[in-house]
Amino acid sequence: MSHQTICVLGSGTMGHGIGQVFAAASFPVVIYDINEQVLQLAKTRIHTNLKLMVEENYISEIEIDRIESNLTYSTDLIHAVSGASLIIEAVPEIIELKKELYEKLEFIIGENTIVASNTSTYSIERLAEGVSFADRMLVVHFFNPAHLVRLVEVVPSKQTKAEVIEQVIEFLSACGKNAVRLQKDIPGFIANRLQAAVVREAMYLLEQGIADARAIDSVIADGPGMRWAFDGPIQIADFGGLDIWEKVTGNLFPELDARTTAPSSISEKVQSNKLGAKSGEGFYQYDREEVTLAAKERDRKLIKLLAIKETE
Ligand SMILES: NC(=O)c1ccc[n+]([C@@H]2O[C@H](COP(=O)([O-])OP(=O)(O)OC[C@H]3O[C@@H](n4cnc5c(N)ncnc54)[C@H](O)[C@@H]3O)[C@@H](O)[C@H]2O)c1
Known part of the structure; x- marks a missing residue:
């Protein structure tokens, strides 16, 4: 799969970080979303991620240009997937939405293109049911923040071809990830x-x-x-x-x-719209600025930890 283009469908919390991983490993990446504003936000988020990596001396300043030059953004699905050897689907966790997207892909992807879903909860058997490219489909489950957490769980279906599993694991490893293959599908991986x-x-x-x-x-x-x-x-x-x-x-x-x-302790909070950091209160209280700062500090520590783990 080397020298090929990677396409990420969905540029939200997970999609932008996944795109960054492949771009950092020198692969051309097209990030697709239906929403132009979210795409622009993804671009900004990647830039912010890279700046923090420079601040922590994890990469040098010139790396930013190199990595960003591997990334393009598109709201045109046909353009985004054309020539892609690997497509990572990272659209919201709504089965109908994912299946609808796979139906569209059937007509526009190459005959060897591998399609991987970043689903957190759906079984690969269910996702691949009735899909014409099921033998080239599998789950690759990244962890948030995808550009910093090394783990990717790889879950094939009974139909996934052995060479597809091998290629994906090899590719993820080449991108610095610890690709862990599950021998059987199970909810929650x-x-x-x-x-x-x-x-x-x-x-x-x-x-x-x-x-x-x-x-x-x-x-x-x-x-x-x-x-x-x-x-x-x-x-x-x-x-x-x-x-x-x-x-x-x-x-x-x-x-x-x-x-x-x-747990009732969680359900009671949800009923009173205390959803955690995103609503300003969960088990702790938050203000907006504090949340942004806390996420940045968490990422800063994760960069340090990643650097230590890379010496293992
Ligand atoms: N957030 C996490 O911590 C996490 C971790 C691992 C896996 N996941 C899984 O990753 C997937 C994406 O989650 P997320 O948190 O990034 O969601 P998100 O809501 O942040 O991002 C989803 C993006 O998909 C876009 N989108 C919606 N419909 C689309 C379509 N038809 N085509 C292309 N783009 C479309 C939205 O505009 C949005 O930008 C889900 O399956 C989720 O379960 C999430």
């Missing part, structure tokens, strides 16, 4: 399932008054989170000793929250 398990217990601890939100968050950030940047839970169990972990899991599992519905 791996990362979101593990994350949801932690959130369930965090909400339980909050609801039971064991500690406040800030304390619970700091326990993760300054405790397990520090290790999780380098070791996963399975290796941590190995290092701790499996006899110990047999006791830990055997004693604690009956004590852990096991609910199968969304």
Whole structure:
């Protein structure tokens, strides 16, 4: 797939960062969106991301021009996909919208073009159902912010050709990503399932008054989170000793929250329109400026962490 053009469909939260990843790896990228204003915003967001990388000495100033010169933006679908060897679909998580877009693609993409969805929740089997290019389709699930988080989960369907899976994994690896292939499709893939398990217990601890939100968050950030940047839970169990972990899991599992519905602590906030940072209040209070600054500081730390991980 080298020397080919990448097309990203949808230039929102995920699409702009995904486009940046490929452009940074020297591939020509066309970012497509139905909304011209969002496309302009994507361009600005990429520029801001790159400036921060320069500030952190992760890239040099001249890299900005090089990376930006690999990017073009379009509201013309036919133009955007023409000549693309890989299309990444990152439109909103609405199945009808995604399927409608695949129907359009059937008539306008090349016979070898690979189509990957960045869906967070839909199964690849469902997305690929009835699609004529199903054997060239798979999920590639990036993590936000896509330009800084190394993980990409790769989920093929039963129909996806082996060479398509291989090419995509090789390509993502060449772009600096850790492409992790799932052997079977499962809702939430791996990362979101593990994350949801932690959130369930965090909400339980909050609801039971064991500690406040800030304390619970700091326990993760300054405790397990520090290790999780380098070791996963399975290796941590190995290092701790499996006899110990047999006791830990055997004693604690009956004590852990096991609910199968969304936590009431979250639902109550949603009902009173406290949606978190985007509405100014969730479990914490925010003002607009503070949110922008916090996101920038988070990215700054992620750039530092990425640089450390790249030396591993
Ligand atoms: N936000 C996250 O943290 C995250 C993480 C991983 C995966 N995802 C998944 O990535 C996908 C995109 O999510 P997002 O958060 O970037 O959404 P978003 O709403 O920020 O961006 C979606 C973009 O798609 C555009 N769009 C809408 N209809 C379109 C169409 N027919 N053709 C082209 N563009 C169209 C919108 O104008 C918007 O710019 C979803 O499937 C989501 O589940 C999101």
